[in-house]
Amino acid sequence: MPPTLRPTFPALVILAAALAPAGLLFGQNPRPTGKANEAYAQQCANCHGKKLEGGQTPAGNKVPSLLDDEWLHGGDDESIARSIRNGYPEKEMPVWSATMPEKEIRAMVIYIREQRALFQRGLIQFNKPQDSVTVKGELHDYQLNTWVGEVTEPWSLAFLPGHRAIMTEKRGNVFLIENGKRAEKPLTGVPPVESTGQAGLYDVVPHPDFARNGWLYFAFADPQKYEGKAVCLTKVIRGKIRDGALVDQETIYQAPLAKYPKSGGPHFGGRIAFDQNGHVFFSIGERGNGANAQDLSVPMGKVHRVFDDGRVPDDNPFAKDPKAVPTIWSYGHRNPQGLAFHPVTGQLFDAEHGPRGGDELNLVGKGKNYGWPVITYGMNYDGSAMTDITAKEGMEQPVTYWTPSLAVCGMNFYSGNLFPKWKNQLFLASLVGEELRRIEIKDGKVVAQEILFKNLGRIRHVIGGPDGALYVLLPTRIARIAPAAGPSS
Ligand code: HEC
Known part of the structure; x- marks a missing residue:
């Protein structure tokens, strides 16, 4: 089954990294660097596990995994921030608000989001189409074949x-x-x-x-x-x-x-x-x-x-x-x-x-301000916070955003006839993500996403041809996506 990805929630957050509580508990005194990955390793990993997989506190309380879809206290950005800020002292989860500035709490939330997405991605078998082999898609099966070879970074x-x-x-x-x-x-x-x-x-x-x-x-x-x-x-x-x-x-x-x-x-x-x-x-x-x-x-x-x-x-x-x-x-x-x-x-x-996280899809309007770098759902590449706000008066919210970043590149709406169920949906190429995504937008909201395939290399663009096929620009070739031979799905 190809993966369907739910749209990410736009939510606000905040949070911070605190040292003192962890230092007290474990008798260490790590120096703050302001980088979420380092703060996590120094202050959270003892209980939550090196890979966020969960574990036990020193007194034997169960520590939940931060990777699965079960949240004791809510899984939206603001709820995660609140858990970090206020802690659950009765269960030994320290209160971090005194030592972790809001900006760093925000970076920690982005870090948790990023690590979760990477972990969950590891569980999914993505399509990696070979020429002439039919690939199952959610709405349509298709074949991807090399159309033009011998090109260099088209x-x-x-x-x-x-x-x-x-x-x-x-x-x-x-x-x-x-x-x-x-x-x-x-x-x-x-x-x-x-x-x-x-x-x-x-x-x-x-x-x-x-x-x-x-x-x-x-x-x-x-x-x-x-x-x-x-x-x-x-x-x-x-x-x-x-x-x-x-x-x-x-x-x-x-x-x-x-x-x-x-x-x-x-x-x-x-x-x-x-x-x-x-x-x-x-x-x-x-x-x-x-x-x-x-x-x-x-x-x-x-x-x-x-x-x-x-x-x-x-x-x-x-x-x-x-x-x-x-x-x-x-x-x-x-x-x-x-x-x-x-x-x-x-x-x-x-x-x-x-930046690191927070690639955006925007509905572009006349004279509008899309907020960079005042608001963003991402953080600096080194894991330090950029800002703790994701929304501001007078600045537009994205239609959706992606954390971790896919490095989104070219895109086009499909208007051909070979794939009727794809009609008017958005197809998006990505570089680092090496993904071709199908994105369904209704009333200005992303209602479904499908990764059609992944791991064929960086993709710079996707465009429908006059024949109704989709053409995808891979690192050394242009590939053509057309319905699988035989009865169409
Ligand atoms: C001493 C152990 C300990 C440390 C250190 C610790 N936690 Fe926790 N954390 C817990 C426990 C235990 C819970 C579960 C609380 C409960 O059962 O209500 C928890 C819960 C959470 C939750 C809520 C999870 C959910 O399912 O809703 C988040 C988010 C979280 N911790 C993040 C962090 C972060 C970020 C750090 C480091 C800055 C950290 N924790 C450090 C023990 C710890």
């Missing part, structure tokens, strides 16, 4: 008329694919791309009216020099294909280099999506600097909206604010690498990488 794929497709590789190549065969050589004339670390060539998306105008839109990390130093910013261009070359190139968006001479850092965003009314949306990550996301005078940490030729629409939310970057549509984003419009409602969703 980042995006788009279908063009006439059985053609176009694909980007992170390292900077653009390839045409014709009748399922990749062209021998990449397109010439593609601008130089910075591709070290998280930088690279990102999305390629055809204009909605491509059949008539031939425009293709690209996002990439644009290598520049400012006063002799290498600088690199996310840039969006468009161009047309002629005789194996990318020609007629025009800049759609480029941040003024002189204003951001020190832009280094990861988190480039790089996803593009068109709405039905001639606007292009694209994402730029906060470049490893959380403050950028809340600063309307910089383009980083934002989703942007322009016309198809790059002009700024008058009705952009900050178009009349002289201090704001006028292309901004929404802000408070960390690193959105998924951007997709719902085919029926026309709503825009983004998927963005959180």
